[in-house]
């Protein structure tokens with residue numbers, strides 16, 4: 335069983351569909367440090383969450399990096415979604431030249447169990463478009479990948495290509511290897 339510290343039910347749904355292990359959501363609002371680097375934010379967050387909860391835990395820090403805005407909102411994606419909303423992010427991007435509307439979703443999954451904090455990164459390229467679709471969560475309606483927005487995809491289809499699933503795949507491989515070596519060491 336894996337404990338996922340997050341307040342975001344969309345992240346939990348995707349992790350549950352993707353990972354073979356049972357995923358339990360733990361709601362603890364760990365402080366997010368100010369940094370341009372998602373891995374630093376995730377590593378600091380998971381350390382704090384582990385100290386608070388006292389059990390092995392993982393977190394997921396994600397962001398949308400828009401080319402025309404030099405990667406903004408990036409690590410500030412949550413704040414910008416809450417304050418501006420994705421419709422306004424689209425309207426700002428719409429003013430930019432069409433070939434400047436490229437973007438990338440990034441996720442860093444960080445795991446802590448008292449030893450070294452492990453981080454796993456995933457990203458996916460796409461472009462910013464007018465909102466379409468009612469699936470997914472967050473910025474999904476304005477992020478198009480190969481002709482469809484993430485909000486137009488099922489969880490399964492999004493998981494086949496997404497930033498989060500790419501980070502979770504590395505995490506899952508690492509867990510499998512760790513379990514394998516602890517079995518061999520027995």
Ligand code: ITT
Pocket residue numbers: 339340341342345394395396397398411412413415416470471472473474484496498
């Ligand atoms: P926790 O920190 O509690 O896990 P959060 O939603 O605040 O939840 P982040 O700090 O990682 O998560 O914020 C990332 C922002 O990007 C937030 O606005 C999310 O809605 C959005 N986001 C993250 N993953 C996404 C995805 O797969 N598709 C669309 N938007 C996403």
